[in-house]
Amino acid sequence: MNPKISDFGIARAFGGDQLLDKTRTVMGTYGYMSPEYIIHGLFSMKSDVFSFGVLVLEIVSGKRNGELCDPDQSLRLLGYTWKLWNEGKAIELLDVPMEDSFAFLEVLKCIQIGLLCVQKRPEDRPTMASVLSALDSEITTLPQPKQPGFYAERSTDVTLDGTLGATNNLTITVLVGR
Incomplete structure (x- = not known):
């Protein structure tokens, strides 16, 4: 009955003495991977801190990171949590049965x-040692968080090429042998 959190997908590739590395392929569970890892293939100890933070917010909210959480259906878990935090309503994130x-x-x-x-x-992310210390102690003053990675509102006004507008252009090429 002593659960341990381990292996968010990159622990096998990350040596114990490494502080930072770059991969050619991204592996892991989407939704728990840090922005710098997904975008640039860079992972570090702070990548696992990101994953742990997602897990903490999932436990508190009772929702998965990929779910739309906002009543107007535009924000996922990290964005919704950030919105509630800035509005002084973070307690609304708590799962109702809890x-x-x-x-x-x-x-x-x-x-x-x-x-x-x-x-x-x-x-900007804390070390796991400081996270565990904060969770385990009566610390009442923690730094104010900054905007989370992957904070984005869903928009229906963006085309496939990233430009604004309501038109999606699609080209289909059919190869025909001679």
């Missing part, structure tokens, strides 16, 4: 730690 099970301040601390872990820039 509302009466936890202290208000503990829930807010977990949400804040989760947001600190999923910050866009790896250098």
